[in-house]
Amino acid sequence: MAATGGGKTYSFKVVLLGEGCVGKTSLVLRYCENKFNDKHITTLQASFLTKKLNITGRRVNLAIWDTAGQERFHALGPIYYRDSNGAVLVYDITDMDSFQKVKNWVKELRKMLGNDICLCIVGKILLLQTRFSGGAIVVVYSYAESVGAKHYHTSAKLNKGIEEMFLDLCKRMMETAQAEERLKGNGASQSASSRRGVQIVDDEPQATPTGGCCSSG
Amino acid sequence: MSQRRAIHVDPSELLCTKGCGFYGNAAWQGLCSKCWRDENQREKQKQIQEDWALAERLQREEEEAYAYRQQRTQPHSTPIKPLSKLEERKTKEKPSRVNSVTKLFTAKTPSKKDVSFDAHSSPSPSSSTGRHSSADSDITTKEFIDFLKPLKSGREIFKQCRAFTESMIYKRDIEVDEFSECVQDFYQNLSDRLLTQFKGSSEHVESVMDEVEKYIMIRLYKDVFCPETTDDEKKDLAIQKRIRSLHWVTIEMLCVPVDEEIPEVSDSVVKAITDVIEMDSKRVPKDKLACVTRCSKHIFNAIKVSTKEAASADDFLPTLIYIVLKANPPRLQSNIQYITRFCNPSRLMTGEDGYYFTNLCCAVAFIEKLDGPSLNLSPEEFELYMSGQASPHWPPPTAACSSATGSAALTQVNQSMDLLTGLGVRQERVLEKARQMESDLIDWTDEVEQKVQSVLDSLPAGTPELPVTTDSGTTPTAASSAIDSDNVENELLPPPLQPQVFAG
Numbered sequence: 001m002a003a004t005g006g007g008k009t010y011s012f013k014v015v016l017l018g019e020g021c022v023g024k025t026s027l028v029l030r031y032c033e034n035k036f037n038d039k040h041i042t043t044l045q046a047s048f049l050t051k052k053l054n055i056t057g058r059r060v061n062l063a064i065w066d067t068a069g070q071e072r073f074h075a076l077g078p079i080y081y082r083d084s085n086g087a088v089l090v091y092d093i094t095d096m097d098s099f100q101k102v103k104n105w106v107k108e109l110r111k112m113l114g115n116d117i118c119l120c121i122v123g124k125i126l127l128l129q130t131r132f133s134g135g136a137i138v139v140v141y142s143y144a145e146s147v148g149a150k151h152y153h154t155s156a157k158l159n160k161g162i163e164e165m166f167l168d169l170c171k172r173m174m175e176t177a178q179a180e181e182r183l184k185g186n187g188a189s190q191s192a193s194s195r196r197g198v199q200i201v202d203d204e205p206q207a208t209p210t211g212g213c214c215s216s217g
Numbered sequence: 218m219s220q221r222r223a224i225h226v227d228p229s230e231l232l233c234t235k236g237c238g239f240y241g242n243a244a245w246q247g248l249c250s251k252c253w254r255d256e257n258q259r260e261k262q263k264q265i266q267e268d269w270a271l272a273e274r275l276q277r278e279e280e281e282a283y284a285y286r287q288q289r290t291q292p293h294s295t296p297i298k299p300l301s302k303l304e305e306r307k308t309k310e311k312p313s314r315v316n317s318v319t320k321l322f323t324a325k326t327p328s329k330k331d332v333s334f335d336a337h338s339s340p341s342p343s344s345s346t347g348r349h350s351s352a353d354s355d356i357t358t359k360e361f362i363d364f365l366k367p368l369k370s371g372r373e374i375f376k377q378c379r380a381f382t383e384s385m386i387y388k389r390d391i392e393v394d395e396f397s398e399c400v401q402d403f404y405q406n407l408s409d410r411l412l413t414q415f416k417g418s419s420e421h422v423e424s425v426m427d428e429v430e431k432y433i434m435i436r437l438y439k440d441v442f443c444p445e446t447t448d449d450e451k452k453d454l455a456i457q458k459r460i461r462s463l464h465w466v467t468i469e470m471l472c473v474p475v476d477e478e479i480p481e482v483s484d485s486v487v488k489a490i491t492d493v494i495e496m497d498s499k500r501v502p503k504d505k506l507a508c509v510t511r512c513s514k515h516i517f518n519a520i521k522v523s524t525k526e527a528a529s530a531d532d533f534l535p536t537l538i539y540i541v542l543k544a545n546p547p548r549l550q551s552n553i554q555y556i557t558r559f560c561n562p563s564r565l566m567t568g569e570d571g572y573y574f575t576n577l578c579c580a581v582a583f584i585e586k587l588d589g590p591s592l593n594l595s596p597e598e599f600e601l602y603m604s605g606q607a608s609p610h611w612p613p614p615t616a617a618c619s620s621a622t623g624s625a626a627l628t629q630v631n632q633s634m635d636l637l638t639g640l641g642v643r644q645e646r647v648l649e650k651a652r653q654m655e656s657d658l659i660d661w662t663d664e665v666e667q668k669v670q671s672v673l674d675s676l677p678a679g680t681p682e683l684p685v686t687t688d689s690g691t692t693p694t695a696a697s698s699a700i701d702s703d704n705v706e707n708e709l710l711p712p713p714l715q716p717q718v719f720a721g
Contacts, residue, residue, distance in 0.1 A: 011567045025529035045517040047530040048572040063567045066530035072591040076579040083566050
C-alpha cells in the first residue's frame with residue numbers, strides 16, 4: 001500500500017450518530033482527550049474533535065463530527081453525514097429503543113452513501129457488571145454482521161473498547177480509500193473531491209509554460 | 218514634487234508641467250486637469266487595446282477548449298454563445314473592470330522576459346480614478362503578489378490565477394453551478410500541481426490555496442454572489458420572512474441549555490448574533506466561514522457557562538437555531554450557497570469550519586421545516602402562534618386559565634388603585650404640613666427681625682462698636698482663667714513632667 005504516494009496523509013470524516021444522551025459526548029471526549037466526567041474539562045466543546053493517528057506508518061487525520069441526536073433533528077441527518085468516510089452508531093445496551101434508532105440510521109446511511117462508508121455499531125455499557133440477556137447479544141451481533149458493520153461494547157467510564165473500535169474503523173476506512181485509489185488508477189487525489197471531466201483550466205498550465213518564463217525557476 | 222511641501226514654493230512649480238498656464242496637481246503627475254485627462258485617455262486607450270488583444274486570445278482559447286469539451290462529452294448540448302454578444306459586453310465592461318484588473322500587470326505584459334513582481338510598487342496614477350471595488354481588488358492583488366513573492370513557484374501560480382480569473386469574467390453568463398464547477402476544478406488542479414510538481418507540504422499548499430481563493434473570489438464576487446440566474450434572492454426573502462414569522466419561539470421550546478440571566482452568557486449570545494450577521498459583509502468564502510466559526514465559539518462559551526459542561530451537538534444545534542432566529546442574518550441563503558459553491562472543498566468537508574457551517578445549514582433546514590411537534594407544541598397552538606392570535610409571552614388562551622388569571626389581574630389592579638389613593642392622601646398631608654412650615658418660617662423671620670430692631674433701638678445712639686468687640690474678645694480668656702482659679706484641687710496635683718534628654 002506504500003506504493004501509492006509515500007507519506008500522504010489521510011483525512012477522514014467520521015460522524016457520530018446516536019439518540020440524545022446515550023453518551024456520545026463522553027465517548028469522544030474519552031477518545032480524544034482521555035477524560036471522563038472531568039470537572040476541569042478545558043475543551044470548550046465536544047461536538048467537533050480531531051485526532052491524529054499513525055497507522056502502519058501512514059498518517060491519519062480523524063475529524064469526528066457529533067450530531068444532534070434528538071428525534072426532531074432526525075431529518076437533518078443527511079446534511080451531517082454527507083461526504084463522511086465512517087460512522088459510529090451509539091446505543092445504550094439497556095435501552096433497546098436506542099438500538100432501533102441505530103437500525104434506522106444504518107438503513108439511511110446505506111441508502112445514501114452505499115458501501116463507501118464504514119460503520120461501527122457501539123453498545124454503551126456503564127458498568128461491566130451490567131447483565132443483559134444472551135439472546136439480545138446474538139441479535140445485535142448478527143444484525144451488525146448482516147449490514148457489514150462491526151459491533152463493539154465500550155465503556156467511556158472504564159475506558160474500555162473505545163481505542164480498539166476507532167483503530168479498527170480507521171483501518172477499514174484506509175482500506176476503502178486505497179481500494180478507491182486503485183480503482184481510479186492513480187493515487188493522485190486522496191479525498192473524495194476528485195472531480196470529473198476535462199477542465200478548461202487544464203489547458204492553461206500547459207499553455208503558459210510555452211511563454212518560456214517559468215522554466216527559469 | 219516633495220519641494221512643494223516646503224514653505225518656500227516657487228510659483229512656477231505649481232503650474233502644469235505641460236506649460237499650458239494652468240495649475241498642476243501632484244496627484245495628476247504635475248499636470249493640470251485638462252492635460253491630465255488628455256494624457257490619461259491616451260494611456261487608457263493603449264491599455265484597453267492591449268487588454269482587448271489579451272482578452273481575445275483568451276476567449277479564443279476558451280472557446281476552443283469549450284468546443285472541444287462539448288464535442289467530447291455532449292455533442293448535442295447548447296451552442297456556443299455568439300461572439301458579438303460577448304464583445305458587446307466586453308466593451309461595456311472595459312473601462313471599469315478590465316482596466317482595473319490589468320492595470321497592475323501592464324508593466325509585465327509587454328516584456329515577458331523580465332516579468333517581475335514589483336510592477337505594482339511603481340505608483341499607478343490612475344488608481345485615483347478607479348472605483349472603490351476595483352481599488353479593493355487592487356489591494357488584494359498586491360497582497361497576493363507580496364505573499365507569492367518569496368515562493369519559488371509564486372510566479373507560475375500568479376499567472377495561472379490571473380489567467381483563470383480573466384477567463385472566468387467572460388463566462389459569467391453560464392449557469393452558476395457550472396461556474397462553481399470550474400472554480401472547484403481550478404482549486405483541485407492547482408493544489409494537486411502544488412503537491413506533486415512543486416513538492417509543497419500539505420500545510421504550505423493549504424496556505425497558498427487560501428490566498429488563491431481570496432484573490433479569485435474578491436474578483437468574481439460581484440458576478441457570482443446571488444447571481445440573477447438562480448433563485449437565491451427569492452430564497453433569501455423566503456427565509457427572512459419565515460424567521461420573522463417565528464419571532465415568538467422561546468428558548469424553552471427549543472430546549473436551549475442557555476441561561477440568559479447570567480451576564481456573561483447574554484454577552485456571548487449578543488456576540489454570536491453579531492458574528493452571524495457580519496457574515497454577509499465579507500466577500501471571501503473563507504472569511505464568511507470564519508464568521509460562522511466565531512459565532513459558534515461564542516455559542517459554546519454561552520453553553521459552557523450555563524451548564525458547566527463541554528457542549529455536545531445535542532446542545533449546540535438548538536442554540537445555533539435560536540441564534541439564527543434571533544439574528545435573522547441578511548441574505549442567509551445566498552451566503553450559504555456562495556460558500557458551498559466557491560469555498561475550498563477540503564475546508565468544507567473535514568475542517569472545523571466545515572463542521573460549523575454544516576450545522577448552520579442544518580439550522581436553516583430545520584427552520585424551514587419547523588412545525589408544532591418539533592417545538593413540543595400541538596399543531597393548533599403552533600397555528601395560533603404563527604397567525605399572531607396568541608403569543609407564548611401572554612397567558613395561554615384556555616378558558617379556565619384566562620378567568621383565573623383575569624380575576625387575579627383584577628385584584629391586582631384593585632390593590633394598585635388602593636395603594637395609589639393612599640399615596641395621594643399622604644401626599645396631600647405632606648403638602649399641607651409643608652405649607653404650614655413655610656408660614657411658620659415667615660413668622661419666625663419676622664419675629665427675629667422685630668427683636669433685632671428692638672434691641673438696636675434700646676442701645677444708646679452714640680455707642681462705638683469697637684469696644685464692644687474687644688470686650689467680647691477678652692471675656693473668654695477671663696472666663697477660662699476664672700474657671701481655672703476656681704479649681705482649687707489643682708494645687709494638689711504633682712508638677713507636670715518635664716522632658717528629659719538621656720545621652721543614649
